[in-house]
Amino acid sequence: MVLPQVVMAVAEDGSMTVAVDGTHLAPEPLAPRWQRDSFARVLDQLTEQRRSPMRVEVHEADGTVFTDIVTPGKSRRPQPEIDHARPAPKVGPELVVLHGEGFVPGEDVAIAVVIAYGDAAPDGTMRGLLTADQLATSPTREVILLGRVSGTLTIEHPE
Structure with missing residues:
Protein backbone atom coordinates (compact mmCIF):
# COMPACT_ATOMS: atom_id res chain seq x y z
CA MET A 1 0.00 0.00 0.00
CA VAL A 2 1.32 3.42 -0.95
CA LEU A 3 0.38 6.16 1.50
CA PRO A 4 -0.91 9.49 0.20
CA GLN A 5 1.77 12.17 0.62
CA VAL A 6 0.91 15.56 2.09
CA VAL A 7 3.47 18.34 1.66
CA MET A 8 2.95 21.47 3.74
CA ALA A 9 5.23 24.44 3.06
CA VAL A 10 5.37 27.21 5.66
CA ALA A 11 6.53 30.65 4.46
CA GLU A 12 8.38 33.29 6.52
CA ASP A 13 5.10 35.13 7.19
CA GLY A 14 3.51 31.97 8.63
CA SER A 15 1.27 31.33 5.63
CA MET A 16 1.12 27.73 4.48
CA THR A 17 0.52 25.87 1.22
CA VAL A 18 -0.66 22.27 1.06
CA ALA A 19 -0.36 19.63 -1.65
CA VAL A 20 -1.57 16.01 -1.65
CA ASP A 21 0.25 13.66 -4.03
CA GLY A 22 1.54 16.69 -5.93
CA THR A 23 -1.88 18.35 -6.33
CA HIS A 24 -2.10 21.81 -4.74
CA LEU A 25 -5.02 22.25 -2.31
CA ALA A 26 -6.57 25.58 -1.40
CA PRO A 27 -8.71 26.67 1.54
CA GLU A 28 -12.46 26.91 1.05
CA PRO A 29 -13.55 29.77 -1.25
CA LEU A 30 -13.61 33.11 0.59
CA ALA A 31 -11.65 31.57 3.49
CA PRO A 32 -8.37 33.19 4.51
CA ARG A 33 -5.06 31.62 3.49
CA TRP A 34 -3.90 28.75 5.64
CA GLN A 35 -1.55 29.76 8.44
CA ARG A 36 0.81 27.69 10.57
CA ASP A 37 -1.91 27.39 13.23
CA SER A 38 -4.16 25.69 10.60
CA PHE A 39 -1.78 22.71 10.59
CA ALA A 40 -3.75 20.28 12.82
CA ARG A 41 -7.13 21.25 11.37
CA VAL A 42 -5.95 20.69 7.78
CA LEU A 43 -4.44 17.30 8.64
CA ASP A 44 -7.58 16.26 10.52
CA GLN A 45 -9.72 17.18 7.50
CA LEU A 46 -7.46 15.35 5.05
CA THR A 47 -7.23 12.13 7.07
CA GLU A 48 -10.97 12.21 7.80
CA GLN A 49 -11.81 12.69 4.09
CA ARG A 50 -9.51 9.91 2.95
CA ARG A 51 -9.92 7.61 6.00
CA SER A 52 -6.33 6.52 5.41
CA PRO A 53 -2.95 7.10 7.05
CA MET A 54 -0.92 9.78 5.27
CA ARG A 55 2.79 10.55 5.01
CA VAL A 56 3.25 14.21 5.96
CA GLU A 57 6.23 16.43 5.15
CA VAL A 58 6.44 19.91 6.65
CA HIS A 59 8.89 22.25 4.93
CA GLU A 60 9.75 25.22 7.15
CA ALA A 61 10.87 28.57 5.75
CA ASP A 62 14.36 28.03 7.22
CA GLY A 63 14.81 24.85 5.16
CA THR A 64 14.03 22.42 8.00
CA VAL A 65 11.91 19.42 6.95
CA PHE A 66 9.85 17.26 9.32
CA THR A 67 8.14 14.01 8.35
CA ASP A 68 5.54 11.85 10.08
CA ILE A 69 2.76 9.37 9.42
CA VAL A 70 -0.65 10.71 10.48
CA THR A 71 -3.60 8.38 10.97
CA PRO A 72 -7.35 9.16 10.94
CA GLY A 73 -9.86 8.55 13.65
CA LYS A 74 -8.46 10.41 16.63
CA SER A 75 -11.30 12.21 18.34
CA ARG A 76 -10.43 15.74 19.39
CA ARG A 77 -12.62 17.52 21.90
CA PRO A 78 -12.06 21.21 22.52
CA GLN A 79 -10.55 22.04 25.91
CA PRO A 80 -12.99 23.87 28.18
CA GLU A 81 -12.17 27.46 29.06
CA ILE A 82 -11.07 27.92 32.67
CA ASP A 83 -12.00 31.01 34.67
CA HIS A 84 -8.88 31.59 36.78
CA ALA A 85 -10.48 34.54 38.60
CA ARG A 86 -12.60 32.33 40.80
CA PRO A 87 -11.36 29.06 42.27
CA ALA A 88 -13.23 25.98 41.12
CA PRO A 89 -14.57 23.58 43.68
CA LYS A 90 -12.37 20.50 44.04
CA VAL A 91 -14.25 17.81 42.15
CA GLY A 92 -12.81 14.70 40.52
CA PRO A 93 -9.19 13.59 40.37
CA GLU A 94 -6.23 15.82 41.19
Missing part, protein backbone atom coordinates in the same frame (compact mmCIF):
# COMPACT_ATOMS: atom_id res chain seq x y z
CA LEU A 95 -4.54 16.85 37.93
CA VAL A 96 -0.85 17.31 37.16
CA VAL A 97 -0.09 20.08 34.65
CA LEU A 98 2.70 19.55 32.11
CA HIS A 99 4.35 22.27 30.02
CA GLY A 100 6.72 22.09 27.05
CA GLU A 101 8.09 24.49 24.45
CA GLY A 102 9.48 24.35 20.92
CA PHE A 103 6.66 22.43 19.29
CA VAL A 104 5.23 23.15 15.85
CA PRO A 105 1.87 24.90 16.35
CA GLY A 106 -0.99 22.42 16.14
CA GLU A 107 1.19 19.31 16.04
CA ASP A 108 0.32 16.19 18.02
CA VAL A 109 2.43 16.01 21.17
CA ALA A 110 2.80 12.56 22.76
CA ILE A 111 2.66 12.37 26.54
CA ALA A 112 4.64 9.27 27.51
CA VAL A 113 4.24 6.67 29.01
CA VAL A 114 1.84 7.28 26.13
CA ILE A 115 -1.50 7.53 27.86
CA ALA A 116 -2.75 10.63 26.00
CA TYR A 117 -2.06 13.14 23.24
CA GLY A 118 -2.40 16.91 23.28
CA ASP A 119 -2.07 19.62 20.64
CA ALA A 120 0.54 22.36 20.61
CA ALA A 121 -0.87 25.88 20.86
CA PRO A 122 -0.33 28.45 18.07
CA ASP A 123 2.76 29.75 19.89
CA GLY A 124 4.38 26.27 19.93
CA THR A 125 3.77 25.53 23.61
CA MET A 126 1.98 22.48 24.94
CA ARG A 127 -0.12 22.06 28.09
CA GLY A 128 -1.07 18.55 29.17
CA LEU A 129 -3.04 17.28 32.12
CA LEU A 130 -2.60 13.99 33.98
CA THR A 131 -4.25 12.73 37.10
CA ALA A 132 -1.99 12.26 40.10
CA ASP A 133 -2.91 8.55 39.96
CA GLN A 134 -1.63 8.28 36.38
CA LEU A 135 1.67 9.84 37.40
CA ALA A 136 1.91 7.70 40.56
CA THR A 137 2.00 4.50 38.47
CA SER A 138 5.32 5.59 36.95
CA PRO A 139 8.26 4.33 39.04
CA THR A 140 10.49 7.17 37.75
CA ARG A 141 7.79 9.89 37.89
CA GLU A 142 9.14 11.11 34.55
CA VAL A 143 6.82 12.32 31.81
CA ILE A 144 7.96 12.82 28.24
CA LEU A 145 6.34 15.27 25.82
CA LEU A 146 7.28 14.36 22.25
CA GLY A 147 6.33 16.45 19.21
CA ARG A 148 5.36 13.98 16.51
CA VAL A 149 6.29 16.38 13.69
CA SER A 150 9.04 18.59 15.14
CA GLY A 151 10.75 15.83 17.13
CA THR A 152 10.89 18.22 20.10
CA LEU A 153 11.44 16.25 23.31
CA THR A 154 10.76 17.59 26.80
CA ILE A 155 11.28 15.52 29.98
CA GLU A 156 9.27 16.64 33.01
CA HIS A 157 9.59 15.62 36.67
CA PRO A 158 6.28 16.96 38.03
CA GLU A 159 5.84 17.11 41.79
